[in-house]
Amino acid sequence: MFNFLAYPMANVMLLFYNYLGNSTVAAIAALTLLINLLVLPLNLSQQRQARQMQDMQPKLQKLQKKYANDKERLAQEQMKLYQEVGINPLGGCLPLLIQLPIWFGLINAIRYCIPSTPLDLFQFSQHIYKWLPGVVGLVPLQSTFLGMDLGLPPNPVQWWSYSLPILVFATSWLQQKLLTPPTPTDDQSQTAMMNRQMQIMMPLMMIFFTLQYSTGLSIYFIISSVIRVAQHYLVRQGNDKQNDKSNS
Amino acid sequence: MTPYQICEENESLNRRRIRSRSIGLAVLAVLLLVGVSGCAGGAVQTTSWTGLTVVEDKLYVADLQQVVVLNADDAEVVWSFPGSEEEGGGMWLSQEELAKSTRGAVFYVAPAVGDGYVIVASQAPSTSMLGQPRNIIWGLNPETGRWWHFDDARGQYIEGGAIGGGLFVIGNSDNNVYALDVESGLLKWVFETGHRVWATPLIVSDTVYIGSMDHHLYALELESGRVKWDFQAAGAFAGTPALGDGTLYVGAFDDQFYAIDAGTGSERWRFKGQNWFWGSPVVHDGVVYAADVAGVVYALDAKTGAEVWRQAVESPVRAGLALAENGSQLFVGSQDGTLRALATADGFVMWSRESDGQVLSTPVVDEGILYELLLYSSQRLRALHVENGRDVWVYPPVVEEE
Numbered sequence: 301m302f303n304f305l306a307y308p309m310a311n312v313m314l315l316f317y318n319y320l321g322n323s324t325v326a327a328i329a330a331l332t333l334l335i336n337l338l339v340l341p342l343n344l345s346q347q348r349q350a351r352q353m354q355d356m357q358p359k360l361q362k363l364q365k366k367y368a369n370d371k372e373r374l375a376q377e378q379m380k381l382y383q384e385v386g387i388n389p390l391g392g393c394l395p396l397l398i399q400l401p402i403w404f405g406l407i408n409a410i411r412y413c414i415p416s417t418p419l420d421l422f423q424f425s426q427h428i429y430k431w432l433p434g435v436v437g438l439v440p441l442q443s444t445f446l447g448m449d450l451g452l453p454p455n456p457v458q459w460w461s462y463s464l465p466i467l468v469f470a471t472s473w474l475q476q477k478l479l480t481p482p483t484p485t486d487d488q489s490q491t492a493m494m495n496r497q498m499q500i501m502m503p504l505m506m507i508f509f510t511l512q513y514s515t516g517l518s519i520y521f522i523i524s525s526v527i528r529v530a531q532h533y534l535v536r537q538g539n540d541k542q543n544d545k546s547n548s
Numbered sequence: 549m550t551p552y553q554i555c556e557e558n559e560s561l562n563r564r565r566i567r568s569r570s571i572g573l574a575v576l577a578v579l580l581l582v583g584v585s586g587c588a589g590g591a592v593q594t595t596s597w598t599g600l601t602v603v604e605d606k607l608y609v610a611d612l613q614q615v616v617v618l619n620a621d622d623a624e625v626v627w628s629f630p631g632s633e634e635e636g637g638g639m640w641l642s643q644e645e646l647a648k649s650t651r652g653a654v655f656y657v658a659p660a661v662g663d664g665y666v667i668v669a670s671q672a673p674s675t676s677m678l679g680q681p682r683n684i685i686w687g688l689n690p691e692t693g694r695w696w697h698f699d700d701a702r703g704q705y706i707e708g709g710a711i712g713g714g715l716f717v718i719g720n721s722d723n724n725v726y727a728l729d730v731e732s733g734l735l736k737w738v739f740e741t742g743h744r745v746w747a748t749p750l751i752v753s754d755t756v757y758i759g760s761m762d763h764h765l766y767a768l769e770l771e772s773g774r775v776k777w778d779f780q781a782a783g784a785f786a787g788t789p790a791l792g793d794g795t796l797y798v799g800a801f802d803d804q805f806y807a808i809d810a811g812t813g814s815e816r817w818r819f820k821g822q823n824w825f826w827g828s829p830v831v832h833d834g835v836v837y838a839a840d841v842a843g844v845v846y847a848l849d850a851k852t853g854a855e856v857w858r859q860a861v862e863s864p865v866r867a868g869l870a871l872a873e874n875g876s877q878l879f880v881g882s883q884d885g886t887l888r889a890l891a892t893a894d895g896f897v898m899w900s901r902e903s904d905g906q907v908l909s910t911p912v913v914d915e916g917i918l919y920e921l922l923l924y925s926s927q928r929l930r931a932l933h934v935e936n937g938r939d940v941w942v943y944p945p946v947v948e949e950e
Contacts, residue, residue, distance in 0.1 A: 416721065417595035418706050418746060419595055419596060420595075422841070422883075422908070425823060426823070426842075436803055437783030437802030439801065440743070440744065440761055
């Protein structure tokens with residue numbers, strides 16, 4: 301279904317593998333960087349919104365105090381405020397929806413490049429872009445990394461492979477915490493509750509994926525989360541400098 | 549109920565609704581992902597093609613849920629494994645033991661038959677959520693009822709093994725080649741390669757020739773598993789070599805077809821195809837026949853590698869080729885479910901038979917009958933007349949509706 305994404309991704313992975321010393325992990329890391337670069341405008345806009353959300357917290361708190369006994373009015377006023385500032389309050393869910401097709405494509409791309417079943421390999425054999433330099437003969441890619449088989453899900457025989465889902469959970473939780481628009485703990489609006497739920501649901505979902513699919517996908521998740529966190533700090537630093545300038 | 553209580557109740561209802569909505573969203577995403585990646589459903593997902601061996605008027609078929617032994621004449625079931633008492637199964641272990649060891653197991657790999665034993669491989673799903681699938685080799689002696697099993701390998705068996713010198717040799721996805729004693733199932737030696745081993749070995753006298761995904765074709769001492777020589781290509785080896793006049797013929801995933809000296813491992817010639825060479829070639833009367841995944845069949849001079857003819861079958865070919873016993877026809881199965889008979893003289897298509905499945909397994913010719921396995925079809929196995937491709941029988945037999 302998502303092979304229109306998977307085949308190009310798999311071929312780009314082959315290209316990186318060829319130029320990065322035949323290292324599968326380096327190829328996945330390079331592909332992750334590329335994907336993140338492509339979705340950078342979206343990420344930046346999301347981070348900008350998060351920042352705006354943070355800035356409008358005092359106003360939100362004021363509204364909560366004002367309409368403490370009228371929940372319906374509070375929701376209306378909050379929505380009005382969001383619209384005035386131009387914020388999508390469901391910002392926490394948006395990255396998930398946009399990333400889903402990319403995940404689907406990537407899961408299949410890893411399955412094709414590091415296949416654990418012959419039917420996957422046979423299917424991909426007819427979709428290798430032979431005009432790319434050095435890709436002929438590369439598939440299947442070297443699948444062993446630190447004694448783990450990157451083409452297989454974590455398993456008890458390679459017990460240390462379970463460290464990857466744990467890392468995925470930790471980095472994804474950190475990413476969610478930093479990037480989801482902050483809401484006061486006493487904010488009981490639908491949006492605030494939804495965002496709070498997503499902060500824990502997303503990492504849990506990630507851990508589910510990583511236990512089911514090849515460990516190569518875990519590498520993508522971890523690197524991707526680290527990039528987002530780094531991006532967040534860079535954007536914040538940039539904003540702080542801008543604020544300092546405008547204040548002075 | 550006071551207005552405050554009503555408000556509190558509404559709020560709690562609202563919270564529950566939001567919680568269930570977010571959980572629903574996450575569950576939906578999970579289901580989508582699982583579904584899209586093809587892992588949904590309780591049934592075992594097909595991940596490979598099945599295998600067939602024909603020995604002395606008997607067909608040994610890996611038939612996904614079981615290994616079944618059929619009479620070559622009429623496809624009557626002789627025995628099956630695992631199987632009910634009625635089907636001639638259950639003679640190996642008690643029904644209870646059998647059910648425990650083979651629950652949900654799939655059988656893809658072509659059975660190896662020799663030294664009185666039928667050796668099959670199964671993959672059974674893990675019994676726990678975080679466990680691994682169990683990959684088991686079963687050695688069955690239908691005469692004595694003796695049996696053994698070997699479950700040390702950590703990966704899946706993709707292609708069948710070979711029997712020679714009292715040993716059963718098979719490659720595994722855990723990068724290893726295993727050699728087991730045919731009678732006891734005891735491990736004699738293990739040879740570790742640098743990648744998955746998906747090729748069936750070729751045993752000739754005291755040597756095992758086996759290709760690995762690590763781009764090497766190895767010649768190993770049958771007795772000890774020590775390397776005699778290894779040949780490195782620029783792509784993976786997944787097919788079984790064919791031997792003729794001291795030369796091994798085998799293709800690789802670097803789109804090259806190689807002729808290699810069987811004694812020294814030195815290259816004699818190579819030929820460039822259009823895509824990977826996966827299925828095993830055949831050699832006859834100074835000509836070697838091979839097909840690549842692009843669906844092109846080549847006839848090459850066995851001595852020089854010069855092209856004699858080529859024929860495009862217009863569908864990807866994964867399976868190895870089969871040759872008629874008189875050498876006049878070459879049989880090619882392809883992904884579109886068609887089996888073609890090509891004249892070995894010039895590649896002319898003499899006849900073809902279509903099916904509603906895919907032909908990814910190597911067909912077998914025995915006593916004027918061609919046996920082909922079908923994947924994704926209600927017919928698992930067909931026996932065809934070599935001369936014209938007409939049905940002799942199909943398995944499972946077609947049940948006429950009254």
